[in-house]
Amino acid sequence: MRPQPNRKADPNDEVIELAASCRFDPDKWSRVAFDWGHGELSDYDGPREWQTDINQVIRDHLANPETRYEPLQIAVASGHGIGKSAQMGMLSNWAMSCFDRAKVVITANTETQLRTKTSPEIGQWFRRSLTGHWFDVNSKSIKTRDREATEQWRMDFVTWSEHNTEAFAGLHNKGKIILLLFDEASGIAPKVWEVAEGALTDEDTVIIWVAFGNPTQNSGRFRECFRRFREFWVTRNIDSRTVPGTNKKFFERLRKQYGEDSDVFKYRVRGLFPEQSAMQFISAVDADAARDRHLRAEQYKFAPVIIGVDPAWTGDDKLEIFLRQGLYSKSLKSIPRNDNDVHIANIIAQLEDEYQADAVFIDAGYGTGIKSAGDTMGRSWRIIWFSGKPIDPGYLNKRAEMWGIMKRWLKDGGVIDEKDTELYDDLVGPETVPRIDGKIQLESKEDMKERLLPSPNKGDALALTFAEPVGKKLRRGPSSGGGNHLAVEVNYNPLG
Helix, strand or coil, X not given: CCCCCCCCCCHHHHHHHHHHHCCCCHHHHHHHCCCCCCHHHCCCCCCCHHHHHHHHHHXXXXXXXXXXXXXXXXXXEECCCCCHHHHHHHHHHHHHHHCCCCEEEEEECCHHHHHHHHHHHHHXXXXXXXXXXXXXXXXXXXXXXXXXXXXXXXXXXXXCECCECHHHXXXXXXXXXXXXEECCHHHCCHHHHHHHHHHCCCCCCEEEEEEEECCCXXXXXXXXXXXXXXXXXXXXXXXXXXXXXXXXXXXXXXXXXXXXXXXXXXXXXHCCCCCCCCCECCCHHHHHXXXXXXXXXXXXXXXCEEEEEECCCCCCXXXXXXXXXXXXXXXXXXXXXXXXXXXXXXXHHHHHHHCCCCEEEEEHHHHHHHHHHHHHCCCCCEEECCCCCCCCCCECCHHHHHHHHHHHHHHCCCCCCCCCHHHHHHXXXXXXXXXXXXXXXXXXXXXXXXXXXXXXXXXXXXXXXXXXXXXXXXECXXXXXXXXXXXXXXXXXXXX
16 A cells, blocks of 8 residues: 555555545545545535534544544434434545554444444445545455455454454554444443443554444433543534435424424434433433432431342342432442352441441342341341332332332432442433333343343342331440340331
8 A cells, every 4th residue: 555666656656645644634534535526426515514523623633742642532422314424434434544554443233233324334435435446345344455464454344242342352453543433322232332441542552432323312321421421522412403415304393293302302303312211210310410419417317227238140240238328328338249148148247237227128039048147147137029019009019119219219309429330320221111001110130131231230229228118226235236226116208
């Protein structure tokens, strides 16, 4: 691809020089590398305004030597039809054309999306480019025709899942460029985001990560690019109505049908996240409010202290121990899965004594051994069956009921730790399951894992603190075990 000494001038030399001049300028490349106004691009005089904006963000980042080798992360939430695939095509062609031995990876949440939509569209932009003859384009990869660099100078289309993150192992390209593109980012598994963050670590390397998606979910990692992690991401919300070439009449019909401020219109047209995903049980609005609140001690110290324990049920899960006192809550322990029930029981007993807990509730699923160990220690811990009968007949089972009470608790002033991101994700993650009988059913842990979401162990541990009404205990003498408490009968509202 590079001109060789002592040979005749080649028209390709001009293309090589042009590509070299655009190395740090995707905006310039997008304007000169494609035959705007002719052929397939006859209706366009250049990139759309929002595409130019993204290209210029990258250009300005790379133009500054102080920021050039800092990872640049861009998240674009948009309505339909704005030209996301076209932008990915232009960006990837720029990286592959203007950098020696570039490495580009594009992923989507489904094989269908990647093979039928993303890959063909990007392939078209490579064929339209001045450098189209430099590359071999197929449905799974785009590679340089320089046979000495075929495996080092390439672009791959990869469908990733929580259990298929091996491709990140190759996301190293020290001294050159890495371009990572997420298509339909709302549906990409949290684990994939985590692995991506850990992989993009090469020094003195241009690293650009751009996530595109319709903002269909008010939870998940794509949503958090605009909220919790916004200081690390350049974010854009693109309204489809502002983009030339989109179907304005159809958008107007949607506006009349659903309303300007409806969730459907927000994510399909305005590029805004909905207030609450359609099936989401606890809204991000309520979780955000709980995270932003602060309590004085006198606002909760009068209430009983309740500990909830959700044991780990697979090798990747953690045992979670949570405390709640009135409107206050906090995580006490997160412990990797441990089958030593006696050891875990001792930890719970220590915490019970330290915080002078008035009740301890343990999930029966994997907690019966822990409960038995506690019995031998004289502890009066309660086993709660998630599948058990609820007090409120409007819920399918005990777990749904506890989460329902917790949901009201959040609305009524409950507080969660603003730094506990795992708890936050747990709370907004589960969905409801529609039922003919109208009973409220919460999505199972197994079903959440099928959606590539982690088991909400912290959420379940906090929910367990709402298992039963609890009375404050009168203590006689130092708290050293189960036999030095005297229960006092009080009427106590778990929402108190």
